[in-house]
Amino acid sequence: MIGVAILGATGSIGRNTLDVLERHPDTYRVVSLAARGDARRLAELCLRHRPDVAAMEQPEAAGELERRLREAGSPTRVACGAAAIEDLARDPAALVVMAAISGAAGLRSTLAAAAAGKRLLLANKESVVMAGNLLLAAVRAGGATLIPIDSEHNAIFQCLPAGGRIGERPAGVRRLLLTASGGPFLDWTAGAMALATPEQACAHPRWSMGRKISVDSATLMNKGLELIEATVLFGMEPRDVSVVVHPQSIVHSLVEYVDGSTLAQLGSPDMRTPIAQSLAWPGRIAAGVEFLDLARIGSLEFRAPDRARFPCLGLAEAAARAGGTACTWLNAADEVAVQAFLDKQLNFGDIPGVIERVMNDAPGGPMMDLDAVLGADASARDRARAVLAEYSAAARRTSA
Ligand code: MG
Numbered sequence: 001m002i003g004v005a006i007l008g009a010t011g012s013i014g015r016n017t018l019d020v021l022e023r024h025p026d027t028y029r030v031v032s033l034a035a036r037g038d039a040r041r042l043a044e045l046c047l048r049h050r051p052d053v054a055a056m057e058q059p060e061a062a063g064e065l066e067r068r069l070r071e072a073g074s075p076t077r078v079a080c081g082a083a084a085i086e087d088l089a090r091d092p093a094a095l096v097v098m099a100a101i102s103g104a105a106g107l108r109s110t111l112a113a114a115a116a117g118k119r120l121l122l123a124n125k126e127s128v129v130m131a132g133n134l135l136l137a138a139v140r141a142g143g144a145t146l147i148p149i150d151s152e153h154n155a156i157f158q159c160l161p162a163g164g165r166i167g168e169r170p171a172g173v174r175r176l177l178l179t180a181s182g183g184p185f186l187d188w189t190a191g192a193m194a195l196a197t198p199e200q201a202c203a204h205p206r207w208s209m210g211r212k213i214s215v216d217s218a219t220l221m222n223k224g225l226e227l228i229e230a231t232v233l234f235g236m237e238p239r240d241v242s243v244v245v246h247p248q249s250i251v252h253s254l255v256e257y258v259d260g261s262t263l264a265q266l267g268s269p270d271m272r273t274p275i276a277q278s279l280a281w282p283g284r285i286a287a288g289v290e291f292l293d294l295a296r297i298g299s300l301e302f303r304a305p306d307r308a309r310f311p312c313l314g315l316a317e318a319a320a321r322a323g324g325t326a327c328t329w330l331n332a333a334d335e336v337a338v339q340a341f342l343d344k345q346l347n348f349g350d351i352p353g354v355i356e357r358v359m360n361d362a363p364g365g366p367m368m369d370l371d372a373v374l375g376a377d378a379s380a381r382d383r384a385r386a387v388l389a390e391y392s393a394a395a396r397r398t399s400a
Pocket of ligand 1: 150151152226
């Protein structure tokens with residue numbers, strides 16, 4: 001039996017992972033589940049999947065989880081705090097770690113799993129963006145196997161030759177092509193986009209995802225973060241990673257080789273495919289995913305991204321070229337701006353402007369160590385909050 005730890009169990013990736021594991025009860029065992037604060041949902045998952053340990057980052061939530069599990073007579077042990085979640089990432093009982101805690105909050109546990117030499121199923125793209133070279137160093141030092149879960153990077157992983165090393169440019173590859181669905185505002189005017197609501201931004205036409213990544217998909221910052229992620233994971237220069245809009249989300253990304261071959265990975269837009277691929281690699285297991293009916297789909301459409309309506313893509317490309325802590329700053333500025341939008345403190349159309357103003361102050365420089373990354377993250381968040389305060393002061397003046 002292969003033990004699996006799922007960090008970020010209550011989110012969309014965590015629940016999809018449990019769905020795949022449940023189809024293979026003779027092969028995989030859920031060793032541990034971790035989440036930030038949703039005790040009710042984590043309790044339900046513990047009763048169904050019976051992990052040895054469940055951890056919650058927030059103490060009140062851990063207390064509630066403990067109460068719910070004891071009332072139900074569950075044998076699952078409850079742990080509390082970020083350090084406990086890092087312990088689960090290192091636990092020898094888990095050969096596989098699904099790193100699916102979103103945002104900067106998932107960084108430490110992702111690094112811990114890498115350093116412990118796990119099969120690291122990496123869904124936390126922010127850890128690659130904000131601390132890419134530290135993560136690669138931890139993977140190498142720990143002897144971990146990193147397989148990307150982000151559908152685009154998983155598609156590229158599947159289209160690359162076997163035997164490559166993570167973080168090193170594969171021989172014979174000319175360019176990587178990331179596909180973008182274009183999000184819910186693909187065909188909206190800039191004027192309509194400017195005042196879009198969180199509900200509209202989170203209504204993604206193809207994928208069902210958490211709210212932060214849904215807003216990132218609507219601004220195309222998600223694709224920008226994925227471009228940075230691709231440069232890190234596959235050792236590519238930013239200019240050798242292109243973005244193409246593909247509204248059907250059937251082709252999940254492509255690899256262009258120097259001989260003129262372009263290999264693509266196709267499938268239904270369902271995260272259970274990359275999850276199953278990464279669990280079983282180099283084998284294959286069933287994932288419960290609907291198979292493609294190409295005749296019914298009929299045609300696949302591709303177009304260039306509209307950089308005027310989606311300036312976040314260009315901001316991410318600039319950060320990728322600058323490298324080092326510029327990417328940490330970009331990630332932090334985006335998290336703050338998106339949260340302000342979700343809290344109705346910022347208009348959708350102002351998200352790129354906030355990030356751009358924060359990035360104007362981003363110092364260059366390499367990522368030396370985790371403290372430097374966390375310091376850059378904190379500085380960028382401070383700067384983003386200051387810029388947001390200027391925006392709301394300006395908004396008050398306009399409405400007065
Ligand atoms: Mg993706």
